[in-house]
Amino acid sequence: MNGAALAVTTDGVPGTEALAARLAAGLRPGDLIALDGQLGAGKTAFVRGLAAGLGVDARVVRSPTFVLHHVYGAPPRLHHLDLYRLGPGAGIGLLDLDGLLESAPVAVEWAGYADLRPWRPLRLLLDIAGDQLRRIEARDLEQAPARLVAAWRVAVAGT
Ligand SMILES: Nc1ncnc2c1ncn2[C@@H]1O[C@H](COP(=O)(O)OP(=O)(O)O)[C@@H](O)[C@H]1O
Numbered sequence: 001m002n003g004a005a006l007a008v009t010t011d012g013v014p015g016t017e018a019l020a021a022r023l024a025a026g027l028r029p030g031d032l033i034a035l036d037g038q039l040g041a042g043k044t045a046f047v048r049g050l051a052a053g054l055g056v057d058a059r060v061v062r063s064p065t066f067v068l069h070h071v072y073g074a075p076p077r078l079h080h081l082d083l084y085r086l087g088p089g090a091g092i093g094l095l096d097l098d099g100l101l102e103s104a105p106v107a108v109e110w111a112g113y114a115d116l117r118p119w120r121p122l123r124l125l126l127d128i129a130g131d132q133l134r135r136i137e138a139r140d141l142e143q144a145p146a147r148l149v150a151a152w153r154v155a156v157a158g159t
């Protein structure tokens with residue numbers, strides 16, 4: 001399964017949110033979702049779907065570009081990070097990713113700015129494929145835990 005990838009294209013925000021909500025059904029604390037893609041690719045929309053799927057009022061989900069970290073739910077149901085402000089080569093030591101993962105799944109926007117491989121993320125690359133079209137591809141599936149890959153397959157199958 002070297003370099004294995006599995007992609008889906010959504011047509012509109014509701015499609016992206018629903019895909020993410022289906023993935024959320026298979027998530028548990030310790031799971032890391034690493035999101036990449038240009039501005040407007042739908043990373044935050046995807047996180048909104050994750051939140052909804054985890055039972056959080058998704059209206060509170062905003063891009064945390066300026067605060068780095070949002071936590072949704074008490075006790076936490078989802079952590080939401082955005083590394084944009086840190087830039088390429090981001091050092092994430094101060095974020096205590098291990099501590100966050102203990103309490104809930106973690107979704108990271110601009111994940112490619114940091115080396116998250118030690119945490120075995122499900123890497124999702126979002127791409128603008130048209131006005132309302134977003135291609136969402138899981139990358140490096142062989143590096144993610146099998147259960148997380150299975151959850152992604154289930155989410156995609158529901159499309
Ligand atoms: N299929 C789609 N999935 C997600 N967003 C979409 C889709 N089609 C159009 N959009 C639009 O693209 C933008 C995505 O914004 P956002 O989720 O904030 O992206 P990012 O966090 O990657 O910068 C929104 O304006 C949304 O309305």
Ligand SMILES: [Mg+2]
Nearest residue numbers: 043044063109
């Ligand atoms: Mg965003």
